[in-house]
Amino acid sequence: MxxxxxxxxxxxxxxxxxxxxxxxxxxxxxxxxxxxxxxxNPKPCVDALIIRGNGARVEVLLGRRLAEPYSGLWDIPGGFLNVGDHLEETLVRECKREMDIEVAVQELIGAFDDMFFDTQIVTLIFACKIVSGEPRAADIIDEVKWFSLFEPPPTTPVISQAIAKLNRHMTK
Ligand SMILES: [Zn+2]
Structure with missing residues (x-):
């Protein structure tokens, strides 16, 4: 738009x-x-889908949003790229800010069209692993929890797409 x-x-x-x-x-x-x-132009964003475990026990780390849009739905850490930002450092920064953890960035899960209020955005979602720290709710979320990749709670539309894509990839 x-x-x-x-x-x-x-x-x-x-x-x-x-x-x-x-x-x-x-x-x-x-x-x-x-x-x-x-x-x-659309604005680029990055989001971190943080994963642990393997096989049938893969879990994803989600945070419940306190802020609009999608207040009350489960979300993942991420944000806009600012001028001068690079993909990996932005993911690391947002995970620290929103969940107080250090992450290692792994592969790209996908690129998704989305809207943030009136602004058209493109969100790049990367798989990440925790390197250090115990996740806790900080910034714009009020609860942090691990969920089975195969039984996620209600999430924002783009996160649902990313989880479904990762699910297909894992069960192939
Ligand atoms: Zn002018």
């Missing part, structure tokens, strides 16, 4: 006009005064 109500250039406050660039069906706001282009 693009913000079609953007009106002024963030650099010079000149008037913005939506224009096509390389392709006639793709438009971005451009400043009619200084030429600044305000590219409209």
């Amino acid at each position: 693009a913000f079609s109500d953007l009106r002024y250039c963030p650099r010079c406050a000149g008037r913005l006009e939506w224009r096509a660039f390389q392709y006639s069906d793709v438009h971005h706001p451009v400043c009619t005064n200084c030429g600044f282009i305000l590219w409209q």
